[in-house]
Amino acid sequence: MEKKYTIAVVGALGLVGGEMIKTLEKRNFPVAQLRPLDIDSNAGKEITFKGKPIQVKEACKENFKGIDIAIFSAGATASTILAPQAVEMGAIVVDNSSAWRMNEECPLVVPEVNPQDLDWHKGIIANPNCSTIQMVVVLKPIHEVSKIKRVIVSTYQASAGAGMRGIEALYHESEEYLRTKEIQNSKVFPYQIGFNAIPHIDVFQAGGYTKEENKMIFETKKIMGSQDIQVTATCVRIPVAIGHSESVNVETESKITREQAQQILAKAPSVILQDDPDTNTYPMALYCEDVDETMVGRIREDSSLENGLNFWIVSNNVRKGAALNAVQIAETLIERKLV
Incomplete structure (x- = not known):
């Protein structure tokens, strides 16, 4: 019989947390028991699973007792406190916030790209930024053919990157403009x-880059x-509900033609x-709303650079950019017999 696992989803009532629960069900993850967790004021509410x-x-801390894998979508502040507590109680944590991504003790994993990094986890595994995930899924197969030297990326990111309140802000402001020709800023952005x-996502940091760009x-x-x-x-944040788009330019060590790139990515x-x-x-x-895969097109050889390529990459930031990648990490932990 297939072994089953006790799974916690932290932030279960949020946009991404809810998608994590749907993804566990959709992919028939071997769940023995699901334990949805959220802030104290949401305790007692109900979710539906199967x-x-x-x-x-x-x-x-007490509610992590008996958990095999805890999948977090609760924000960096909560994860900084709760993730170590979950590990102390015996769980492996897959965290969707920025709290642990650049911690040298924590693998940062996209299963199609670097599953081997799971082998050295010490309890906490970081789920990368949504924009990074979709880009490296496309870059990795190119990199395996000819090493990538440089990447220039411009993103066009959906309002859902700010959660449900981002989507609601987009809908409210658009409706208000169509009705009154005026918009009162909803203060989400x-x-x-x-x-x-x-052209501003997250806080500005040294050198004029935003935190999102540095991520x-x-x-x-x-x-x-x-x-x-x-x-x-x-x-850049744009008025789209779900789905991040990216214009990506790469320079490789040796030339890859447009046709070669198409062949590589068709099999990726x-x-x-x-x-x-x-x-x-x-x-x-x-x-992309109902698509799990990352889509790529507009592939061109860079006419200004000998070994350059241009790509247009689109992915569902709530799914592959967050919930799906986290669940895939949990699946890969099981495949590699790490849980």
Whole structure:
């Protein structure tokens, strides 16, 4: 008989936490018992798993007793406190926040890219930033053919990156504008998101980069296992509900033609190639809401650089960018007999 596991989802009532629960069910994860956890004020509420209601409990140390794997989507502050407590109670933690990503003791894992890093985990495994995940899924198969020297990425990130309140802000502001031709900033983002593009995600840091941009820079190097890859990023919030889009330019050590890149990516795991200019076929956020894979298209050789390639990459930031990747990490832990 297949072994089954007791799983906790922390932040179970949030946008990503709810998607994690749906993903566990959709992928038929071997769950013996699901324990949804959330803030104290949400304790007693119910979620549904496999057609049955389950009562939410408070996310606290005592409620991690007996948990095999705890999947977190509770924010960095909560994860900093609760993740070590969960490990102390015997759980392996897969954390979706930024709290542990650059901690040298914690693997930062995309299963299609660096599953081997799970082998040295010490209890806490970090789920990367959503924008980084979809990019490295495409970069890895290219890197295996010809090492990547440099990456330039500009992101066009959905409002869902700020959770359900980000989606609600987009809908509210858009409706308000269509009704009154005016928008009152909902205060979720630095400026209105309705009918706007904001080149500012997370806080500004040294050198004028935002924290989101620095996440992409440092996380890419860690996941790809190479500090030699040079990365620069510009991250923009756009008025799309779900689905991050990225314009990515890479320089490789040796030349890869457009046709070679298409062949490589057509066979890549968890990648859908959508690249036919003759039929206007290319990835769009419009079509990613029910898609787990990362879509790539608009593949071109960089006419300004001998060994350069351009890609347009789109993925569902709530699924592959968060919930799905976390569940895949848990699946890979089981496959590698680490739990």
